[in-house]
Amino acid sequence: GAVAGVQIFAQMCAIKGEVPLGPRGSKISEPLERTESPCDPGMIFAPSPLPSPFPPASRMFLDGVTHALGPLRDGQERKEVHVVSWNVAAVNNNPFEYWITHHDPAYNELMDGVQDFLDHPGERDVGVHEVFTDKMFNQLLCDMIDANISGLKEVARLWRDDFSQRKIVSGFLKDAEIGKKRLASMPDRITNTINTVGGGTQRRPTVINFYGGGLSTMSSWWSQWRAFIFQCEVQVFKGKNHKGPIRPQVVYELFDPILQSKYPAVTQEEEAISIPLQILCLAIFDAVLVHMMLSVAPETWQQIRESIAQAMLLEKERRTAHILMDTYCDADILFLQEAPGAVNECELLTALSKKYFKLSPGGIDGKRDQNSLVLCSRSTFVKEGVLDITEEVLVTLGQLGNGKTKRSYVHGDLIACTLQDKEGVMFLLASFHGDTNGFSTKPIIEAIHKTAETSYPNHKLIIGLDANTYKVHSDQHQGVDDFQDFLESAHMTSCWGAGVDASSPTTCNARTHLQPQLNKAIGKKDRIAKADKNMKDWIVFNQAQLEPSATAKDNTGKRHFIDNMVFPTMQFPSDHAIVSTVLSWK
DSSP states (O other): OTTGGGBOOOOOOOOTTOEEOOSTTOOOOOOOOOOOOOOOGGGSOOOOSOOTTSOOGGGGOBTTBOSSSOOOOTTOOOOEEEEEEEEOOOOOSOTTSBOOBOSOHHHHHHHHHHHHHHHSOGGGOOBHHHHSOHHHHHHHHHHHHHTTOSOHHHHHHHHHHTGGGSBIIIIIITOHHHHHHTTTHHHHHHHSEEEBTTSOEEEOSSTTSOOOSOOSSHHHHHHHHHHHHHHOEEOBOOOTTOOSOOOOEEGGGGOOOOOTTTOTTSOHHHHHTHHHHHHHHHHHHHHHHHHHHHHHOTTTHHHHHHHHHIIIIISHHHHHHHHHHHTSTTOSEEEEEEEOOOOOOOHHHHHHTTTEEEEEOTTOOTTTOOEEEEEEETTTBOSTTOEEOHHHHHHHHHHTTOHHHHHHOOTTSEEEEEEEBTTSOEEEEEEEEOOTTSTTHHHHHHHHHHHHHHHOTTSEEEEEEEOOOBSSOOSSSOBHHHHHHHHHHTTEEETTOTTOOTTSOSOOBOBOSSSSOGGGOOOGGGTTTTSBOOOOEEEEEETTTEEEEEEEEESSSSSOOOTTOOSOBSSSOOSSOEEEEEEEEO
16 A cells, blocks of 8 residues: 555557558558556546647648648649657656746745755754654664665664764765765666556655655655565566566665676775665665755645646647647658657547658667657658668668767667658658767768668658757767768758857756756756757758758747747747758759
C-alpha cells in the first residue's frame, strides 16, 4: 500500500497511418501496435479535459483545404515547399530543473524562496541529523541489513562521524566532493523515473520528479521512500528490440557501484561500499529537499508541481500537436527531433494524421523515447515508394573516416529517406538530433550530403536538425560560424542564409537550484543573461537547388518569437523554438 503512489502514466500519442521504414527498398505500411500501461488512478496527476482554446479537429480540414499553401489545383505546378523543424523536447523528469515562464506568481515566489534558502541559509543551515534523524538512519540501516547489502559497518561509521555532523546546505547540498563522486546525482538518475515493461512508470518519492503521492510531512515522505526503495519491484523497460525475459528487481537492486576508474574523486574504500553509500546520500538528499520545500512554501509547492506536470507531462503531446495542427498545418514537411517513438493514440494527433504520414527510423529507440521523425503532407507527397536510407548514410559516415562519430551515434537520432511529390519531384529528407556538444553534426551532415551527391543527385536535399551549435566555437562546443563555413564549403546553405547571426538564439533555458548539480544552477536575476541562449536549430539544403524565404522562429506557438524569455512556458512545451521557412526551386 505504501508504494501505491509511485506509478504515474504519461500519456503519449502516436500518429495513425504512418509509414514505419524497414531496410532500404522495403515498404512497411502497418501502423504501430497500440499498447496500454497500468497505473494507479488514485495516485496520479489526472489529465484535464482538452483545454477549450484547442480547436476541434474538424476546424482544421475543410474539404481537404489547408490554411495557407493547400493542395494544388489541376494543372498547377508546385515550385515551393513550406518546411518546419522543431525539437519538441523529451519530457524532463524533474519539473523544477529549468526555469520556466509560469503564469502563477506563486511559482516565482517558490523559486525565489528556494534560492534564498540555499544562498543565505543562516540559521536554517541546520545539522543533517536534525532533518534526516538518527531514528531514520537506524531504520535505513535495518532495511539494508534485510536486503543483504554489504559494507554497512563502514557506512554506519561514516554516518556517525561524518554525514550526521554536516550542515544540510553548506556541508551537504553544496559539497563539491559529493557532486564529483556522484553520490546523490547517480542514484537520482537511476531511480528518479523508471520506465517499466508495458509502458508503466515508477517514480521515487522526491521533490524533483512528477511523483503523484502526497509529501506534506517528513514522516509521510519517509514511509513512502523506504517502501519504494526496499519493497517496490520493477521490470525495467530495456527497449523494443530487447530479446528474452526481463527479471523483476526491487529498486535497490538497480544501484550500480561507482567506480574510481570512471570517477577519480571516489576512493577505493568508497568504491567498495558505494551502493549503501549512494542509498544513504540519496536518502539525505531527498530529506533535505522535502524539508526545504516545507520550510519555503508548505501550502503551495505541491500544487505548483502539479500545474507543471499538467502542462509539461500530461498535456505536453496535446499542446505539441495543437501547435502543429493549428499554427503550422500549412507545412508540407515537418521535421521533428526528440519526439516520442510511439504509444497510445490521442484525438489531436489522430486528426493530424489526416494531413500527414509519418516516417520513422527503423532503429527507433523505445527506451530513450527520443527520436527524429519526418511528417509529410499527404496533399504534397506520395506515400508509396518511400525508401529508408538511414543505414546507407551511416555506412557513408564510416567510409568518410568518421568511425568515432558512427560508434557514438544513438539509434533514433537520424532518419533519412527518399520519396517523391505528386508532381514527380524527388526529395531526400532527413531529420537529425545532434549530440550535446554538437560535434557529431558536421560528420552526419557531410555523410548525408555525400550520399545525396553520389546516389541521389536528382533529389532535392532538405535536412531539419537540432545541430546543438553554440555562439562561440571551442574545443568544447561546435560553433555557429564554424558550422556555417562548413556548409558553404559543401555548397550547402540554410534557412538563415549566408549572414547567419550567431547571437540570434533558438533556445533560452537555465537550470534552477532544484536539481542535484548545484554548481550548474543559475539564479533568477541571471536566468536570461547566463542562460543557454544559442542558435541550435536549422533547416539545411543544397544551395544549387533551393532558396529560402519567410524564415522565422517561434517560441510561443503563434508564429511569434519573444526575446529574452525563458522557455518552455506553460503554453509552449519545448525548450527549442520552432524554425520555419519556404523553399523555392531555383
